[in-house]
Amino acid sequence: MLAAEPAIACDGIVKVFGSGTDALTILRDASFVVRHQEFVSILGSSGSGKSTLFRFIAGLLKPTSGHIKILGREVEGPRDDVTLMFQNPTLFPWMSVLDNVLFPISYRFGRPTREQQAYARDLIATVGLAGKEKFSPSQLSGGMQQRVALARSLVRHPRIILLDEPFSALDEMLRENLAIDVHRILSKAECTVVLVTHSISEAVLLSDRVLILAGAPASITDVVAVDLPRPRTVATLDHPAYADACRTLRAAMRRNFQEAADV
Amino acid sequence: MFKRPIAILVLLAAFILWELACRVFDVPSYLLPKPSEVIVAAINFGGNWWSAITETFLTVMCGFGLALLIGFPLAILISHSPFAYRAIYPFLVIKQSTPIVAVAPIIIVVGGTGLVAKSVVAATVAIFPIVVATATGLMATPKEFLELARSVHDHPRKALLRIRLPFAVRYIFSGLRVAITLAVIGAVVAEFVSAGRGLGYLVYSSTAFMNTPMAFAALLVLGFLGLVLFSLVGIIQALLFPWASEMPAAGAADA
Numbered sequence: 001m002l003a004a005e006p007a008i009a010c011d012g013i014v015k016v017f018g019s020g021t022d023a024l025t026i027l028r029d030a031s032f033v034v035r036h037q038e039f040v041s042i043l044g045s046s047g048s049g050k051s052t053l054f055r056f057i058a059g060l061l062k063p064t065s066g067h068i069k070i071l072g073r074e075v076e077g078p079r080d081d082v083t084l085m086f087q088n089p090t091l092f093p094w095m096s097v098l099d100n101v102l103f104p105i106s107y108r109f110g111r112p113t114r115e116q117q118a119y120a121r122d123l124i125a126t127v128g129l130a131g132k133e134k135f136s137p138s139q140l141s142g143g144m145q146q147r148v149a150l151a152r153s154l155v156r157h158p159r160i161i162l163l164d165e166p167f168s169a170l171d172e173m174l175r176e177n178l179a180i181d182v183h184r185i186l187s188k189a190e191c192t193v194v195l196v197t198h199s200i201s202e203a204v205l206l207s208d209r210v211l212i213l214a215g216a217p218a219s220i221t222d223v224v225a226v227d228l229p230r231p232r233t234v235a236t237l238d239h240p241a242y243a244d245a246c247r248t249l250r251a252a253m254r255r256n257f258q259e260a261a262d263v
Numbered sequence: 264m265f266k267r268p269i270a271i272l273v274l275l276a277a278f279i280l281w282e283l284a285c286r287v288f289d290v291p292s293y294l295l296p297k298p299s300e301v302i303v304a305a306i307n308f309g310g311n312w313w314s315a316i317t318e319t320f321l322t323v324m325c326g327f328g329l330a331l332l333i334g335f336p337l338a339i340l341i342s343h344s345p346f347a348y349r350a351i352y353p354f355l356v357i358k359q360s361t362p363i364v365a366v367a368p369i370i371i372v373v374g375g376t377g378l379v380a381k382s383v384v385a386a387t388v389a390i391f392p393i394v395v396a397t398a399t400g401l402m403a404t405p406k407e408f409l410e411l412a413r414s415v416h417d418h419p420r421k422a423l424l425r426i427r428l429p430f431a432v433r434y435i436f437s438g439l440r441v442a443i444t445l446a447v448i449g450a451v452v453a454e455f456v457s458a459g460r461g462l463g464y465l466v467y468s469s470t471a472f473m474n475t476p477m478a479f480a481a482l483l484v485l486g487f488l489g490l491v492l493f494s495l496v497g498i499i500q501a502l503l504f505p506w507a508s509e510m511p512a513a514g515a516a517d518a
């Protein structure tokens with residue numbers, strides 16, 4: 001792979017759902033680039049089209065027009081090196097926690113190897129669910145289910161990972177801790193990460209850059225660089241630049257909100 | 264059903280009330296027999312029960328099996344293409360709203376009074392809930408489940424077997440519970456018409472000879488058979504698919 005190519009390049013993405021009088025334009029000329037091993041967050045109000053955008057990048061849906069390139073190649077369908085963690089946990093109730101985590105392997109290749117099983121157990125432990133491998137998803141809380149889904153999206157060592165509000169069902173403390181853990185794991189794995197979140201502080205804590213998706217139909221209105229050192233830890237929260245970035249983002253969000261209200 | 268002693272108590276109370284009412288109002292037994300007379304008739308019938316029960320049971324099971332054999336592929340076809348849905352569904356509805364009592368004689372005339380024709384009658388009524396429940400379950404599979412599978416491996420047949428069908432299990436079994444009771448009804452109707460053997464025929468012939476206590480006894484055994492088969496479907500579900508009964512809680516897709 002050419003390191004010079006951006007990991008993800010979205011160019012002029014337009015999406016229209018429905019047709020005729022029911023046609024609804026969701027995205028209008030959304031363009032952005034995510035660099036190699038960058039951690040980018042997308043902030044945007046509910047219904048602005050963030051999950052839809054992720055489906056394009058994951059190759060599950062085609063935009064009405066525009067181009068998406070991953071590592072220099074046009075997206076034509078799902079790719080092995082890109083995983084999408086859905087907004088809902090999407091765990092299969094007929095499988096144990098371990099089998100759910102191993103699903104991306106077993107569904108494609110059949111029985112996982114010992115190493116793969118061991119790795120899945122490691123991931124389960126990493127997300128704080130050690131000892132729950134044999135549990136059924138219905139025995140877990142919403143936040144635990146999200147963490148299983150997170151472990152599952154890491155099991156195939158993706159190069160690009162798309163996280164759609166992965167921490168939304170967690171309490172604040174757990175959220176911060178898990179976010180920092182995930183950041184560490186993904187940095188170590190040299191993943192390129194795009195995260196959708198509603199939380200400004202979470203976006204700043206984790207990201208190298210934050211994109212704001214706003215307007216109706218939506219496009220990328222602002223790009224805010226977060227100049228904080230890696231690795232991100234709890235100490236990051238006390239960094240002066242952290243508060244600055246939060247302030248900048250909040251102001252940008254307000255401005256977008258105001259513009260939307262004025263229309 | 265058997266786990267609820269209250270149901271058994273209600274049944275006992277009803278029998279006692281019935282017995283008392285018959286005695287107090289002196290109802291003739293050819294109109295409404297006393298439970299005690301029914302029991303006596305049942306005991307006198309003795310070893311003949313076995314052949315009557317197995318006969319009906321065989322018809323029910325063959326009819327049910329036939330309904331599964333035809334119903335599953337049909338449901339998969341319907342859930343697979345909107346065209347098949349529009350093409351097949353109306354006929355199923357027409358079939359279901361035509362009374363089996365009207366259809367059964369035709370089937371028996373064409374197919375004879377053997378097991379095959381009787382099973383076809385039973386299958387005819389049992390097939391509808393199987394098709395509807397299975398197709399509904401297959402189509403209700405959350406979009407994200409299928410997207411997740413597709414993002415790993417784009418293989419529709421695999422998705423059917425490993426995602427859609429497991430998801431539909433809960434729906435399928437609720438259809439099977441209805442189907443098995445309908446199969447019993449179908450079998451009884453077939454026996455009425457074909458005038459051969461079995462519990463249905465027993466009810467029919469006993470009534471014709473004014474042997475009302477015997478008719479009631481056969482009726483009760485029939486009800487019991489239906490109950491046992493119904494419970495059996497539930498037990499099989501609980502044994503083979505324990506997760507399917509707790510699925511609503513884990514319907515992760517709409518969490």
Ligand SMILES: Nc1ncnc2c1ncn2[C@@H]1O[C@H](COP(=O)(O)OP(=O)(O)OP(=O)(O)O)[C@@H](O)[C@H]1O
Pocket residue numbers: 017018026044045046047048049050051052053087
């Ligand atoms: N398959 C579809 N058909 C029609 N409209 C759709 C479809 N999928 C999404 N939409 C519409 O597109 C818009 C954006 O949906 P999307 O799920 O991408 O929003 P989102 O930004 O992820 O919102 P949230 O933050 O609430 O998750 C919504 O108005 C939704 O109604």
Ligand SMILES: [Mg+2]
Pocket residue numbers: 050051052087164
């Ligand atoms: Mg969303």
